Amino acid sequence: MNIHRLTDEGLVRFNGYLDALAGDPTLTPPFRLLDDPLTSIPVEGDIEIPQSPLASRMDAARLLHTLLATVPQPETDKGLWAWLSLFFFDSVCPLKDGNRKPGQRYRHIAEVGNYRRYYRHLLLGPFLIFRFYSKTPESALALLWQPLDKPGDVVGQIAAYQELITNAGVVEAATQLYYNPTTKRERKGAQNKEKGGARALVTVLNQFDVTWDLYGMTAPEIDAMLPKEFARFRTSS
């Protein structure tokens, strides 16, 4: 199938499905919207998209970065991201015990005008992060290793601030703190609301930002400034 974007009618129907899913979590996704001319129109360039489950945010981002390379300003295209969400619905809202839990609407239909919620979209978020770090995506693994449907608090905290998500030193420091390359998962406590978790990191960085030019700093320089509460992540699993 080629990549499409949902039309206004398609968006209404996809929204309707998400509404209905709250009442009946067993409902089958309306995949017919994907190529119905009333609800979808093809994206220019006849871009074929493979139908295979996406294991992680990194996998999704890498794939979409390649596929959307010729699409101008894809991040502003609400219909495109809604179509992709529906196309990969089994990955972004997987069946568990026969039920689906879609969560907040912005996870599936991007709020492209809302600076703080762009990243909450389960496909647009990783795509934007990967695109920004496309030369060194491994440096952003703290934000990309997760399964698509569970981005977690490290993503939620850092991606909510443009100043942090676009700061290579901050993102690399977060990866060194919270991502364990051996287990290929997050270190224990990364989601902790205190004691050096992502929330604490954002609070500390907000304080540093008043005095220090964080954009000019490397990950080791930022790491060296962090208080002792973060030290446990440097050695933990």
Added chain:
Amino acid sequence: MIKRINHTGRKRILREHVQIVYRDEGGVPAFDAKLELSSYGLPDTARVFLEAYRAPASWMRFDFGTKLKPLAPKDCRLREFDSPAGIRFRVKITSIQESHKILGEADGIPLSNPSDGEQKYVPLLKPEPASLGDLVFRVCFDGPEPTFQINDQILNWQEAALSPVFVAITYPAVFREILTKIIIIDGHTDTEDREDWQSRWLRFATLMPGVTEPPDADDEEEDKRAWVDEAVDTFARKVKACELFENARSREKGHL
């Protein structure tokens, strides 16, 4: 970032001392910058950086040498941006003695386009489309300045945002929400700082005939609310909100 009080002695570089002008370089957006930093008492060795950014995730940094010898980089193309729309700049002056310490800063500098002519008035609030579910509008305080979001699902949302009924009902409500945020929630009462959006809004309010100076930060909340009421009433009178509304209704009923 969350708005914080500056206790660091960092200089605030005024917008009038920073000029960033758009130019096209072979189809790629680029810029020229003119900085006037001599009046801030900054050390000659201080380093100067310009950062271009646009939500949600575009950012580039340019090294402009030192305060004494400002030197634009050879390449001032904004390669991370596919168009000049919405690009803002931050100017950072940092210490060379105390590495990475910020000595001066200006933020939110727009990229001016000579072909647009000189823009004498910058609107305080400009409607913009957003995904809002079933809400018709929303005042968003998430960015560096408030934005007036209109539901992008509304047909011809730009036209709708200027319709008399919409203006009559929403504009005073939006004005109240913004003044309440400034005066009551943030406790900001300064009207003189032209670089600060809160001061600009308060100044706008006090320039309306009959509106007194805003209360002090430590005044009673009741007094602050009374001042907001006074400003909103005056604003509604100024835009003739009730008359707009009634006329629009009359037209709907075919009474005119």
